[in-house]
Amino acid sequence: MRFYDCLPAPSPRLVRMFIAEKGLTDTVETVEVDLGEQEQMGETFRAINPFCTVPVLETDGGLRYLTTQGCWRYLEEAHPDPALLGRNPDEKAAVADWIWRAEQEGLLAVADGLRNAAKRLESRALTGPHNYAQIPELAERGRLRVAHFFDLLNATLAEREYLAGDAFTAADIMAFVAVEFADWIKLTPPKDAANTWRWHEQIKERPSAAL
Amino acid sequence: MRFYDCLPAPSPRLVRMFIAEKGLTDTVETVEVDLGEQEQMGETFRAINPFCTVPVLETDGGLRYLTTQGCWRYLEEAHPDPALLGRNPDEKAAVADWIWRAEQEGLLAVADGLRNAAKRLESRALTGPHNYAQIPELAERGRLRVAHFFDLLNATLAEREYLAGDAFTAADIMAFVAVEFADWIKLTPPKDAANTWRWHEQIKERPSAAL
Numbered sequence: 001m002r003f004y005d006c007l008p009a010p011s012p013r014l015v016r017m018f019i020a021e022k023g024l025t026d027t028v029e030t031v032e033v034d035l036g037e038q039e040q041m042g043e044t045f046r047a048i049n050p051f052c053t054v055p056v057l058e059t060d061g062g063l064r065y066l067t068t069q070g071c072w073r074y075l076e077e078a079h080p081d082p083a084l085l086g087r088n089p090d091e092k093a094a095v096a097d098w099i100w101r102a103e104q105e106g107l108l109a110v111a112d113g114l115r116n117a118a119k120r121l122e123s124r125a126l127t128g129p130h131n132y133a134q135i136p137e138l139a140e141r142g143r144l145r146v147a148h149f150f151d152l153l154n155a156t157l158a159e160r161e162y163l164a165g166d167a168f169t170a171a172d173i174m175a176f177v178a179v180e181f182a183d184w185i186k187l188t189p190p191k192d193a194a195n196t197w198r199w200h201e202q203i204k205e206r207p208s209a210a211l
Numbered sequence: 212m213r214f215y216d217c218l219p220a221p222s223p224r225l226v227r228m229f230i231a232e233k234g235l236t237d238t239v240e241t242v243e244v245d246l247g248e249q250e251q252m253g254e255t256f257r258a259i260n261p262f263c264t265v266p267v268l269e270t271d272g273g274l275r276y277l278t279t280q281g282c283w284r285y286l287e288e289a290h291p292d293p294a295l296l297g298r299n300p301d302e303k304a305a306v307a308d309w310i311w312r313a314e315q316e317g318l319l320a321v322a323d324g325l326r327n328a329a330k331r332l333e334s335r336a337l338t339g340p341h342n343y344a345q346i347p348e349l350a351e352r353g354r355l356r357v358a359h360f361f362d363l364l365n366a367t368l369a370e371r372e373y374l375a376g377d378a379f380t381a382a383d384i385m386a387f388v389a390v391e392f393a394d395w396i397k398l399t400p401p402k403d404a405a406n407t408w409r410w411h412e413q414i415k416e417r418p419s420a421a422l
Contacts, residue, residue, distance in 0.1 A: 051312075063301055065322055070308030077300035089288035098282030101262075125352075130359055137346045139338075148341055 002029045003071075004048065004056035009035055010107065010181040014069045015055040017173045020208035022079050031145060040130075043154045052129045069099075072170055084170045098171035100165040106178030112142030122192045145181050150189045150196065153179070154181075157195035163201075168206075176203045213240045215259065215267035220320065221392040222338075224422075226266040226282045228384045231419035232288050251343055252340075263340045279314075283381055295381045302376060310384035316360045317389030323353030324396045348394040357393050360382075361400045361407065362392075368406035374415075379417075387414045 002006075003019060005012045019028055032055050032206045033039050040052045049066050065071045076085045078095040087090030100113045113169035115125045126133040153175060156163060164171040179189060179200060189196040205211055214230065216223045230239055244250050244265050249265045260267045260277050268282040269275045270289075276282045287296045297303030313417060326336045327350035336343040364386060367374060375382040390400060400407045414420055 003370055056306075058300070061301070064304075065304045065308055067308045067311045068302045069311040073297075073307040074300055076305035077303050078311075089285055090270070090272070092272075093276045093285035093287050094283045096284040097278045100280040111278045121314055126356075130356075132355070133348075135346060135348045135352070137344075138349060141343055141346070144343070145337075145341075 001027070001060060002031060002058040002059070004031050004033050004054045006033050006035045006054050006056075009054065010177050011068060012054065012055040012108075014068045014170075014173055015057065015210060016073055016211050017208040018075055018084060021082065021084055021173075021206070022075055024075070024079060025211070033109060041182050042097060044098070046129075046151050050129065051070075051171050054196075064163060068166070069102075074126050084168075084173075086164070086169065087167075091167070091169075092166045093101075095169045098169075099174050101152075102149075102163065102171060102174040102178055104177055105152065109142045109145035109149060110178060110181045110185060112138050113125075113146060114139075114142075114181075115141075116142065117185070127210050143185065144186075146185075149178070150182075150193060154189065154193040154196045157199045162199070171200075172203055173208075176200065176209065212238070212271060213269040215242050215244050215247045215256075215265050215269075217244050217265050220265065221321075221388050222264065222265040222279060224388050225279045225381075225384055226268065226286075228285055228388070228419040229286055229381060230291065231422050232295055232379075232384075232417075235290060237422070242397075257340075261340065264338050269327060278377060279349050280310075281311075283307075292332045295379075295402055297375070297380060298378075301406070302378070303374045306380045306382050307382075310385050313360075313374065313382060313385040316356060316363065317386055318392060318396065319354035320353045320360060321389060321392045321396060321398070323328075323349050323399070324357060325350075325353075325392075326351070327394070354396065354398060357396075357398050357412065361393075361398075361404060364410075365400065365404040368410045379414075380410070383410075383414055387411065417421055 005016055019025055033045060039045055046052060051066055055068060056064055056066055056070050057074060065074050086095040115121050116134045116136060123131040123133055125134045130169050160166060162168050165177050216227055227394055230236055244256060249258055262277055265277055266279060268285060276285050297306040315323050326332050327345045334342040334344055336345045354414060371377060373383050374386050375380050395421060
């Protein structure tokens, strides 16, 4: 397998952590794509992914998956142990629920906050092949949504050890990367969000979080 | 099972169609939630889903799934035939890729176009328990993104019969509902988008699309 990555960026980190949790780091060839130099917009990378984004996962059969969801699902089905998307119908559904919520209300809210405000991202308010102008109100709304997401996280983690239940899953990867990404716009969970910080420490100690 | 639905709304339609494709319509109890009357914001419904949205799926075991992704995943795992989320690792990953893209670039782009412009949705630019002010530029951006989504759909459907491959899957449900939802903001695929219209006719003929 081949994995198109970019070390500083949050989205490929989601797949990098997932690969590490599966114990596959040493068997996957990693190709670094320089987003800082806009390598993803060039002809060479467009031939790999016309949507101009990482992560991309290329299978040994030569097929490519172009979203985090596609990469995760392939890895989970082709390498079931350890399960990161749930072990039975109930767990799988709970994990799907929380991946969706942590992405929409966490990761993508941070992205709105960053991409609609950062000078270097002018006309790049969304990733992908099309340019979109920044909307300052959307940056503000993103920051507000992140604060609500932090509240939700702390309340949820009061009830259970991990986001979707008693086991570590990809929902934790999504929420953890969202929290770390929020740091880019100088937002961190409240100091007294004890459940969030307990959970954050637990995830941070996993070898996959150091990659 | 119990399904919290709202007949005119696009998101619960995603799950209603999925239930029908599984042949489960007659075995699922449906509860209609009156979004027009803001029933989802009331205390009774908040006790069912604190995120104030439909679809919600309640299992016979009393667990509830609160997002389309959670509902779909539960139904697929508990009732595998016919498969709507793919039959093997490659198909499952391709379906996950296209569900994500059709939701982000289709359904949610239409939602931006509608919710940031419709007078009756003032301060309801996003679904959920929190109010967010409308952002007119976001309505405009949503419409632009929908046009790009229509182009993508037609180009993709030139290459294959259904969005994620040769079989009808939930990716088609997502894209079909997005196209129908776009009608709410008076956007339809271009008349000469022959592949899209061929596909649209095929989906429309399925009994699940009439529900």
